[in-house]
Amino acid sequence: MSTSVHVHQLQRVSATEAVAWHQVVAASTAHDLPGVPTPDPGQIHAQLTGPALGSHRLSWLATGADGVPVGVAGLRVFTSPGQDHLAELELHVDPAHRRLGAGSLLLSAAVAACRTENRRSLIATAAADGPGEAFSARRGFRRALTLDHLMLRLDEDGKDRADLLRIADAEHPGYRLTGWTGTVPDGLADAFAAAKNAMNDMPVGDLDYGSVAWDADRVRAMAAVVADRGDTLLTLAAVHGDGTMAGYTEILIPQGVPQRVQQYDTAVVPEHRGHGLGLWVKAAMVRRLRAEYPGVVEIETDNADDNVHMLAVNHRLGFRSYRRTREFQLDVPAN
Template structure:
């Protein structure tokens, strides 16, 4: 019996999830493929997104547009390539992800999907393609060996995902440690916050908001967000500073609201000048309330050395427990060379859960 070769074509991002809309049905099936992939990879549903959250995340905004390419056999979606195109800055680059259903692997479909999504990136004028591979930590490393990044810090297993990225022409620029905090297993809270506040001294005070940044702080917060875009170690990744203003902050808040996410922000103010000196962000999706994701943590260079990183994280941890008591776990990502932030996380009780590879490829004949 001849097997049908899957056909790769654009997947429409629907205007709604109306069950009578074929585009909605395809989108929901593609989202389920992504969720199944993360379940297979991690063995849990911590990275599961609802269809509504996925749709809100894929809708275009002033700063980003997404393209989806699906591999279909009849009506069945066997693979998906996603392309994320920055529009406000970093317009030289694109981020890609390729997922293939287990029953369709080892037949060249992943390579076909990647070739199609690279072509779409090139058609959009992009010269740098970024991608990420996740590698859960396991008791046995296996016999496949490891890969070290150009940064020289950390490593990932040379598993199927890493081999696919290498064969597709990507270079491994950086490794990030993926860490998880079990909130039931740590007593870190108010005591740690009090100790950090004492170390910070009388020149610093905390601000907190859930959802929308107060209008009186939004311009200062935009400056922190812009600095954060290039503050962490970037190794050799071709990433430019993002351009943030109050309008972009409000757009990000609207996007989070559309995705049904709760966003908790702790910021620290330098009281003698009134300036914001740093911030940290936690995000919880209401469709999966047991899981929080650590986003930004930044302390401006001129304010470092006062335990403000610990102050911010401990403050947001206390707020998380008060505001969203269903949350049981926090996930975070840090560059393997970011020893200072990793030390703070270790002190808070985070445990290594895996590693991610940060990959880069230059296309279009550029060097």
């Protein structure tokens, strides 16, 4: 291992350090994930300096002998009950500086932090069959989940678009659609939190992911975190006649309103499944995006490859698979 690589933990991330971080992430993403947009410098700075929900963040920067940034690692340490055994790793090494030991040094720092924080599980994501997967396998991570990434293009006309609009306009007796931007309205906060808990039964393969308990304060806090980093969160929900929120879907629009947006959660409460509500709210969200954000042309989502129901919903809406990633888990030995 090269001794010319130096790793130091970032305390309060400076503007210069955020620029260095972006430089590494941009190079790594372009090499390993061609066609995937790189977060802009503002997004990176907000990620590194803003608050996180139910967690705190640790960050490291690796530099070469000449002080050039060659690698970065971020560790999200979960703190909420039900997930306080868990940490999540993001690690990038500039392709021009790989095989010099930077990745190994960064991983060692993250694992040591997991031990200090008494975390038994470390998870990480890598492109399927890419260099990150090989790196993870060599260092003791086990493959725990495969994710299928899908894309829907909003600028395509024809049969698929007409079918999607029919789905959005379909009647669902006993249910109504409602939506909001940012923080959930107070009158819906408790119902939304109850619906959020339906995500705890989503397929997670062999990941030791734990569970999250949602309440009204937590859903408000989540929206505040998104807003503080400059992003916009759109939500559409199906509400039953008795006031229960039966299902919902969320879209994240990164700051600057780029052409590609991200699907966040979609969930239907168990007792309301089987009525096509997931398909309905997602189709209605596409219609809303077209009306309110005409500059958006792509929605990206991902599903576990064994989440047969949601994959079928997305394919019905016109989403098409375009890449795969894998989630890996390292069981961290106790001190």
